[in-house]
Amino acid sequence: MFVVLEGVSGIGKSTLAEVLTARLGATSLHTLSDPHSAWSSQVNERLNALPQFAFYLSGVLHAADAVRGFRTAGPVVADRYVSSVISCHSAVHGVPLADVARLLEPFHPYLEPPDHTFYLRCSEQALRDRMTAKATGSLLTPDDAELFSVPGRLARLLDNFDSVAAADPTAVVLDTDGKTPGELADWILDHTEHTRD
Known part of the structure; x- marks a missing residue:
């Protein structure tokens, strides 16, 4: 089984x-995993939109290779995958x-398809509360900070993830407000159990 978690930064993926x-x-x-994760800040600072897309495409293709290998041993859980590349690149640029x-x-045949893609959603207030907690612990990333500091960024990301989810046959939209990670995991595991082929 291959499960993907998608959604904006800071939502709890x-x-x-x-x-x-x-x-x-x-x-x-x-997604991005090593070696791409070590390079991403320089890529984001120095490259224009199309070269950045090529970099993130390379990262998701590398992730697909990893998933193929990992699936031979058992289940795989991905924190971001193809939907993030599409949604984030569109919103940022x-x-x-x-x-x-x-x-x-053209690269879809190469990508390892997920069995389930869970699109996490929460209220803006819940997201702001999470960001405040991350900032207090010095865990805030540039992507986290830009959700609220760049005008329109959060709205564009939310719209993009909604549109991508609507076209994704593996999509399950999951509201996270008021739920613990354990409760969300219970729901996801119950869903995957009841939707097995």
Whole structure:
């Protein structure tokens, strides 16, 4: 089984991925993984939109290779995957979502398809509360900070993830407000159990 968690920065994907990984005895990965994660800040600072897209495309193709290998040993949980590449690139660079999706189309046969993609949602207040907690612990990333500091960024990301989810046959939208990571993991595991082929 290959499960992907998608959504805006700070929504709780990483924490939920840890819980799911432990419960499933799964292998987990983050898109971007090494070596790409070490290069991303320089890429974001120095490259224009199209070279940045090529970098993130390379990262998701690398993640697909890893997933293929990990799946032979058991379940896989990914913190971000293809939907994040499309949604985030479009929002950050003001490129139409359809244009970014079109750039990715030739590579779909190479990508390892998820069994389930859970799109996490929460209220803006819950997201602000999470960001405040992350900032207090000095865990705020540049992506986290830009959700609220760049005008329109959060709205564009939310719209993009909604649009991508609507076109994703593996999509399940999951509201996280008022739920612990353990409760969300319970719901996800119940859903995956009841939707097995």
